[in-house]
Amino acid sequence: MSLPHAILTALLEKPSSGLELTRRFDKSIGYFWSATHQQIYRELGRLESEGYIRALPSEQPARGQKKSYEVLPAGRDELARWTSASQDPRPMRDTMLLRLRASAVVGTAGIETDLRRHLDLHQRQLSEYEQIQKRDFPPGKDAPQDRLRHLVLRAGIDLETFWTQWLTHALDEFEHLDEQSPAPEAVLETAPEAVPDAVPEDVRE
Structure with missing residues (x-):
């Protein structure tokens, strides 16, 4: 998913001002596609310039008044095109898994503590x-939009x-590991014994 399509989705669900949109991101879409407030405002300007959204007319325009945006037909068409296009799943990239793999060769200092911290964070999110x-x-809220x-x-x-x-x-695995041990030392290759200089052949008289 990309940020412009996330914004188009949110605005089709409900026309909003930039401030309202950032708050909605923090409480819903931001759980699976995060964006800073600056990124959202910047993308709103880009979508407006491309003709995908427009600022709703205000009966009493005033300086500093928040603009609300709605999606134009071109924006809906773009979102439909993107939704129907085929996309491959992204390869997994997780720092904790990489750190755990690295700890097998450099030692596990600090890893167990961070695993416990991650567990607490995931339990809270769950x-x-x-x-x-x-x-x-x-129960009973099963309209197609709600089901999706x-x-x-x-997920x-x-x-x-x-x-x-x-x-x-x-x-649980860490409880069965031996106490932290230093990283295995590199095995030094044994230098071959020096080969004595060849003895020159006797010179015949």
């Missing part, structure tokens, strides 16, 4: 997602469930 699910998707939005939330719940389970397993 709890937050479950509260959102209980609040926003009660719930599906996105379920977050399943992902956080995976990480909490994996981190718990990782910490």
Whole structure:
């Protein structure tokens, strides 16, 4: 997903000002596609200049008044084009997994503490997602739009469930590891014994 398409999605759901949009990102789309407030405002200007959105007319224009934006037909068409296009899944890149692999050769100092911190963060995020699910998707709320939005939330719940389970397993493994040991020393190659200089052949008289 790209930021302009995330913004088009949010504005099609509800026309909003830049400030309202940043707040909505923080509470919904930002969970799976984060962006700074500066990035959002910059992208709004770009989408407006490209004819994908427009600022809603105000009956009482005033200096400093927040502009609200809505999506134009060209913006809806672009979002539909992007949604229907084929995309490959992104390869996984996770710093913690790389650090864990590296700890196998340089030692595990600090890793276990950070694993516990990550576990706490994922448990908190999982709890937050479950509260959102209980609040926003009660039994019987099964309109097509709601089912699709719930599906996105379920992805977050399943992902956080995976990480909490994996981190718990990782910490259990650490309990069975020997105490931290220094990194294995490089094996020095034994230098070959010096070969004596060849003895010159006797010179015949």
